[in-house]
Amino acid sequence: MEVRARAPGKIILAGEHAVVHGSAAVAASIALYTSVSLRLPSSPQDNDDTVTLNLLDVGLEFSWPIERIKEILPDSANSIASLPATCGEETIKRILTVLEEFNIPEAKIGIASGVVAFLWLYTSILGNKAAKVIVSSELPLGSGLGSSAAFCVSLSGAFLALSDSVKVDFDHEGWVSFGEKDQQLANKWAFEGEKIIHGKPSGIDNTVSTFGNLIKFKSGAITCIKSNMTLKMLITNTKVGRNTKALVAGVSERKKRHVDAMTSVFAAVEFISNEFASIIQSTLVSDDDDDFIKKEERIQELMEMNQGLLQCMGVSHVSIETVLQTTRKYQLTSKLTGAGGGGCVLTLLPALLSAKVIDKVIEELEQCGFQCLIAEIGGNGLEFRFDGRS
Known part of the structure; x- marks a missing residue:
């Protein structure tokens, strides 16, 4: 058997x-x-x-x-x-x-x-x-x-x-x-x-x-x-190892030094997570592409804000910033995923994005020594x- x-x-x-x-x-x-x-x-x-x-x-x-x-x-x-x-x-x-x-x-x-x-x-x-x-x-x-x-x-x-x-x-x-x-x-x-x-x-x-x-x-x-949306992500593995325990401890230390500021950062992340879940669970109000595109744009904004807040927490890395700068040249939005300090970066690939653009982005990222994977989520x-x- x-x-x-x-x-x-x-x-x-x-x-x-x-x-x-x-x-x-x-x-x-x-x-x-x-x-x-x-x-x-x-x-x-x-x-x-x-x-x-x-x-x-x-x-x-x-x-x-x-x-x-x-x-x-x-x-x-x-x-x-x-x-x-x-x-x-x-x-x-x-x-x-x-x-x-x-x-x-x-x-x-x-x-x-x-x-x-x-x-x-x-x-x-x-x-x-x-x-x-x-x-x-x-x-x-x-x-x-x-x-x-x-x-x-x-x-x-x-x-x-x-x-x-x-x-x-x-x-x-x-x-x-x-x-x-x-x-x-x-x-x-x-x-x-x-x-x-x-x-x-x-x-x-x-x-x-x-x-x-x-x-x-x-x-x-x-x-x-x-999920009621089919989303596709480019996942860039920077191949930079990170110490998750140290990164988590670093965020906690930053909170001790800046209690009110970091409390506000965490509260903002809470709103972003809840809105992300709400968008991806909601049904499309029409069959045309406009509604889907609007949802993608909202998700891109949430990803951008979340990345900014992660930078405030001090968990970004030069390799992550390289991915952000590279994808931004193609009007694409990215954020780190997981502990940060290296690891992987997510880039939303809009449904109407051409394959040629995706190929160019991947080529440029791979020239930096990164590994690129494309996957649907959910x-x-x-x-x-x-x-x-x-």
Whole structure:
């Protein structure tokens, strides 16, 4: 039996950093996916008693005998897939000792926590079964586009699809989504994987990746939003690494020094996030292009204002400013997404923008050493299919 699952990355459309201080923020899924292929033996004769994980994009493959897995995860046979469980620190340490046997290159050592998450999710959901798992992704790692969440969500989806805990139609052709209850289960398992990788994740990334479309979040509360607009973004990866923890701390320090000013900045971001959500949820009043264009223009203004406020918070970067200046020459609006200090920048691509202009912008940005990706936002979340059907 073989199943394939895919889960999208995410972007923050409005509200980053201010959300830490109580303001609302809006996030969306993007049509760039992490995909997982899971194959279980079709008969006992095919069982080679190993679990193999192939991470195509980083060129690493891991393989463990089932008996070795039983040694490091002795309780895995008693786990219940319908009851998501947290991986304790001692268990993480035991799994990490097994990974030492593979001599992961120093440059790829960050992959280790993802492999720990894989083993925990796999054994917790499917137990001690032999399998081959292949993972590939369209998402650049460590760029703030939710690559780890998409990894955990797609793994959870693939494992659950072949478990006894969800109801699936094995004869369905093409991509299909879980029902809401099973989506919730996949999301909870993915969150457990994210906890292994990040320690204390917000749950935002895995929720967007699981359910797709958009969410608004404020003070820990997450609300799913349905978009009535098809928006396309140019996502520019500056390839500049950033220290998210330091950037968040820097904003907090600035607030301590300028309490009233920063409180006003956060309040302004709150209005921008709420208006962004309102616009994208609203239905078009007519079928002509004018109404859609007006909405795009309002979104561009909100992005521009949000970027200005992020600059006030001190989280921009020379690489981000380069993207802003380049896209501004083509009358396009951009803003950083995520922590800032590098990372990725969003540029709204209006529906009537010509392909020639897009090509010119991308060419100029790539000459600066940046990576450019184009994706629609607010699409489907976790999906799966069987037997390699397309």
